[in-house]
Structure formats: structure tokens, C-alpha cells
Amino acid sequence: MKKYIRTGIWFIIFLIVSLFAYNGITEMTRLKVREDDAIRTFYKQEKDSIDVVFIGTSHVYHGISPMDLWNEYGMTSYNLGTGSQGLALSYYLTKEAIRTQHPSMIVLESWGARYPESYQTSNLPRTHMVVDSLPLGKTKIELYKDFVNQVLPKDERLEFYFPIIRNHGRWQDLELKDFKRTNEFAKGQTLSTGIRLQTEPPIVDECTELTDKNRHFLEKIIQLCNDNNTSLVIYTIPTADFKHYAEYHKCANSVIKMAEEYGIPAIDFEHYRSEIGIDYSLDFIDREHLNTQGSTKFTLFFGQWLKGNFEITDHRLEERYNQWNTDYLYYYNYLCDNQGIALEERDEDIEN
């Protein structure tokens, strides 16, 4: 009997060591991209310290600056924008945001409606970045059940459960940033300081029919916010003139229209370009995304609109948020050290 107990104890130790080892190499080989850093840093925020969470595509992570909102309005916010984020992933991220931070407001960007399938099955690496970054819990299990097990073909499922299958070859490309996170102070924003000359797109007022899947997930997000007494705001962020602009803007308009039908505050900032003061020769990093200069202009305008329409607490004088002041200094110094440099125009149209 003693022998069996001893064997049992060593077996448990073996399992624990294996688990740690597996976790270690999974973590080491994981692709450290901005999505991943942003989502993981989100979980490191002090509990219930974030009042506003921004959800959406790459337009969000380029165009919303939580640090400017803090400095100007004392608003504690976090940017959970991820590349090519369809409305399905927006739903799961909203769910996680509410579960972990209980924010008073979720701010959803509308460009995500351009992905008709809601899930980005045609761009799995993007989906990987979000799914792999989420900690194992109710939301991730729901994502596995609804997406991995139902939407994906069988041969692509396993690597969502065990990311090492996909990433293990990265051992040969490991570098310092694989072991150290960067720019945590930016609260999820990607700090793109470069400048590329762009042109102003025409305003599009027409709508297109939302796909059933997008409508379904939008309804789920609305329901989720209602159930948790969280305000929901939907908006369209200004972009430059890119390929398919008109087509995609129609999708974004449909989201705004649907929000209005449900009585959700919604606003298309493409109609406020001059009020924001967007300069198409200075404020963009590429054809779709604002750079840091553009994001500061837009964020301050948006912040004022939020402040005017909702009650959002100013935390600047609270001792609990001292770290935010330090983070802002880092942010400010980063922008000073990385002055906007004019970049060459690129041919490719980044479709995020």
C-alpha cells in the first residue's frame, strides 16, 4: 500500500512538472504580437479599475488612445482592439471585459461588420492571436464549443487547443521580445508614429444588409451589456480612402442603423472630420489607420463627446490611480522620442 501511495505521489509530481514544462514552452514559442500583449496586459490591470473598454478592429488599436483620455478627462479606459476582429470575437472580448473589469461602458467600433462570417475563418492566424491569448475559462470554453468545434474543419481544431502544434517551430526565431513585454503603459494602443500621405474618402450614407451572423452577434453584444447594466456605445472611426472603402462603410453604417433601432447611442465620426481636425497628409500611418497624432486628435474629440453624453468618473485625483500618471509619462516620453517620420507610400492596401 505504501508503495502505491509513493508511486501515486511521484505520478502527481510528474504530471505537475509536465504541465509546467508544457506551459513554459507554449508560452515561450507563442507569437508575441500586439494583440497578444494587449489582451494579456488587460488581465494584469487592477480589478475593476477600468471604466471604459474599447472593442473593435485594428482601427481601434491604432485610433484610440487610453492615455490621452486619462490625461484629458481622467477616464480609465483600455483598448481591446485586435486585427480583423469580426463581431463574433468582439462578443467574446466584451464578455471577458465585463467579467474581469465590470466596466461602466463598452465602446464598440463598427468596421468589424465588414467580415460577413463574423468569425475570421479566412484569416485564422488573426483568430489564433485572440483565442490563444484568452485564459482558460468559461468564455474560452464557449469559444471552443461555438467556434472551434463547429465552424472549423477537424484538422484545424487541435492547434487551437494546443497552440504548440502551430508555434513550436518558432524556437529558431526567438528574440528578446519573446521574453519581455513592451509598451504595457499604452493600455492596448499600438503606437504608430509614422506618417503616410492619404486622401479623404467620400462620405457614404447608404447601408447594406447585415449578414445573419453579424446581426446575431450584435444582438448578443447588446443583450450582454443590457444584462450586466453596462452602457454600450457604437461608433465609426474615420479612415483614409482605401480599397473597398465605400463597400465597407456601408456595412459600418448598417451597424449604426441597427444600434439606433435598438436605442443604443451610435455615431459615425466620418461626418465630423473637419470638427475633429483630421489632416489627411499627417494623421495616418497607412490607408486605413490613424497614427498617434491622428489618434490623439480623434480620441480627444471622442472623449469630449462621451463626457458630454455619459457620466464618466474622473479618477485623476484618486491615489489608487497613481500608476496611470506614471504610465502617461511613459506614453508622453515615447511620443517625444519617436517623432512622426514621413514614410514612403506603400502599394499594398492593408485590409484590417
Place this chain on the structure above:
Amino acid sequence: MLFNSFQFLCFFPLVCFLYYIIPFKYRHLFLLAASYYFYMCWNPQYALLMLTSTFITYLSGLMIDRAEKIEEEIRRVRMKKLSVAFSFVINLSILCIFKYSNFLIDTINRVFSYVHIQPVNVSFDIILPVGISFYTFQALSYTVDVYRKDIYCEKNFFKYALFVSFFPQLVAGPIERSKNLLKQIHVKHDFRLERVQYGLFQMLLGYFQKVVISDNISVFVDQAYDNYHQYGSIELIIATIFFALQIYCDFGGYSNIAIGAARVMGFDLMENFNTPYFADSVADFWRRWHISLSTWFRDYLYIPLGGNRKGRVRKYINLMIVFMCSGLWHGASWNYVVWGAINGAYQVVGDILKPVKTKIGKVLGSNPLSFGHKFLQVVVTFVLVDFSWIFFRAKGFAHASKVIKRMLTEWDPWVLVDDSLFELGIGAKPFHAIMVSILVLFAFDICKYLKVDVLKGMCRQDPWFKIVVAAFFACWILLLGSYGPEYSAAQFIYFQF
């Protein structure tokens, strides 16, 4: 189900757990069901073929057993021989149809084309059933063993069916003998920690060979052989040496996983590879390489043909027949036959030249017991064996000839220093990592050659040490192993936007 699949990693622990908690009298039924499930994961219909082979050989055993009771000797012998023929004809026919039919038609058509006869326009759209060569030979060995009275006739069909289909060695050997495995099916195996640990370490070694070394270097070999016209001597020589390692780590690794898996459940399977590249002659190589197959051919073909008892010429003919059959067993193509013939010829020529070799050694004052002499023998044997692998790897005789020609004529030693070698599908870092892995295997094989059982030594270590070593090698396999979607840094480039 492959050993290096996620499915197997779930299947195996579950089977082992259930195997040990099930009462002994039902264990064989459980293992039989698990083995058929294992096989049917690949193709459910082809399990019927295995069942047919099982049934025929089982029946032949019963027929031989019944024939034994016939008092009249002539009738008895005739009945026994008929039973063996019944088993061999049906089993080999199935093997021929599923493995060799297209090869036979192709060969006939080639002959026809030489004599200007209209070719036979038939082709069979047959998938080669996984493991058919292995289980057919294993089942046939039972018929002969019962005929020779080396083993009793198994009356329990399910136990016999388990002998044929035992999942660890079902698809890639070792080809077990009824004398060994069938008897073990009747024995109760209790859970013994030392055995389980040994088995698991052996499986880990097998995975290391297969997933880290074999599957990785195959990329280099494929690149060099498929595009041989782009490469010179050095690349092709390295690719050929790599192929020797690839095939050893592939077969040997799979065998280690099989033997280890069986050991975890208490079964002892025969050793299949015993440091083959440390052999000091081609004959010695064949005593160390794919031992279960070599001994099968020895016991069931070479000896019945007369072996070395009917004079020298007959011995040489028998050797050539055995090796050409062995080549054909490996694959339905003439290059395998050529590969077998080369190995047979090595042994015939080696035997003829033996006195000359001894005489030259004496004249040169060579000491046969010295390290230098032995080392030279090992190197020469490796070169000879590796040369024959070219015919095994190439897509045909013409392809092999072209590779050899380039290997001998396009001398390019500068590729050893200008990083060109890293452009054959394996980058510099993985290349070096594979080299380190090969060195680890080399060290392990040296210990084995010196009769030091590293795995046994490992099992005697403190538990914490065993855990750390196992975790370390598991991480090595997980990181450096070749599995999942092919890695390329380029696929991640667009992530940065």
C-alpha cells in the same frame, strides 16, 4: 492511427489504464477490440482483410492439429502440407493482389513492350492496406510453427486474433513469432512500475528518433533527391548519409515505440534494431537491422530452401533469393529488388573474398582485434550499406544511376563552408539542432553497442531525476519535432500590421 498522432497519445494511456483494471479473463478481448479500433481508424473496411488472414491461418492451425491425429503417415504428412499450402496460397494471394498487382501488370507490360505485344490495359485502384506485409508474415509464421510443432495449436480464436492484430506492432513490426507473443497472451501481466517506466522511456526514445531526427532530415533528403540535378557530390553524399539515418530512425523509432508500448502493458516483443550502423560486415548488418524480418526470412525461407547445407553455390543462390524477396517485401518496385540484390551480392562476394581478405590482412600485419581494424570495417560496411540505400530511396533504377553519377562527378567541397547546405529545406539553426540530436542518439547507440542499458540505468535513478530527464526530452521533442503545419517565419510576417 499513427504513433505520432494526437489520437494515439489519447488512445494509448486510456487503453493501458483500462487494460490493468479489467479482470484477466477479459483482457485479451479488450486488447483485441482496442487493436481492431486502432486499425480501423485508418480504414474500417480493410480490417476485414486482416480478419480473413487471421481466420485462414487459425483454420490452418486447426487443420494441422487434426492432421496430427491421422495415424497413416503418408496421409498425415500430406494433410499437414496441404494445410500449410492452403494458408500460404490464400494469404500470399491477398498480399499479391493488394500490394503487387499493379507492379506485376507494369512488369508484364514492360516485357510485352519489348516484344511488341499490346500492353494489358488494366490497373487496380487499390490502396495498400497499412501493415499488410507485417501481419501477413506474422500470421504465416504461426502456420509454419504449428506445422513444425514449435508451438501448440491455439484453439481460442480471440487470443489468436489478438496475436495477429496486437496494436503496438500491428502496422510496422516487429514481426513477432507465435512462440514468443502467443504464449504471452495467456500470461497475466500485473502492473509493474519498473517495466512501465522502462517502456515509457523506450517510447520517448522512439519518438525522439522518429519525430525529431527522421521526420526533420527527410526534408533535406527529399530536397536533394527530388532535385538532384541542382546539387553536387557533397549535398548528395550528405543526403545519402542522412537517408541512412532517416530510415534507421524511422523504422527503429517506430519499433522502439512499439516495443515500449507493449512493455508498458507487460509484453516483451523481440528486439528489432541493434545498433545496425556499428556492424562490421554486411552479414553482421543484417543480424542487427530489422531483426524480426531478417530472422523471418531465415527461418521460413532460407532454411526451407536448404540454407547452407546444400553446397556453396546453392547457398549463394539461396542468399540472393532471400534478399531479393526481402527487397520485394519492402515495396512493389524493381528498385527495391535491386536494393535487395545488392545486399545479397555483398554477402556472396564477401564470402567468396573472405580468404583473400584474411590473407591481405596478414600480409599487411593488421590486427583484427584492434580498434583501428574494427573501425575500418564499420566504416566500409556503412559505405556499402549506404550505397545500397540509394536504390531504396530513388524513384527508380534510372533515378538512382543519375544520383550516383552526379555524386561521383560534380565535386563541390566548398558547400561545406559557404552555408549552401542550409538551403536544402533546413535552416542553419534547425540543422545544428538536428546534428546535436543525432549526436545524442549516437551516444545512446554507443552505450547500447557496449552493452550498457541506458534505459535500465535510467529506471534505477531517483524519481526526481527520471522526471526531469523525461520532461527535458519531451520538451525537446515538442520543440524540435516535425509535426503540425509546416513552420515558416514568413507566414507570421503579416501579423505585424
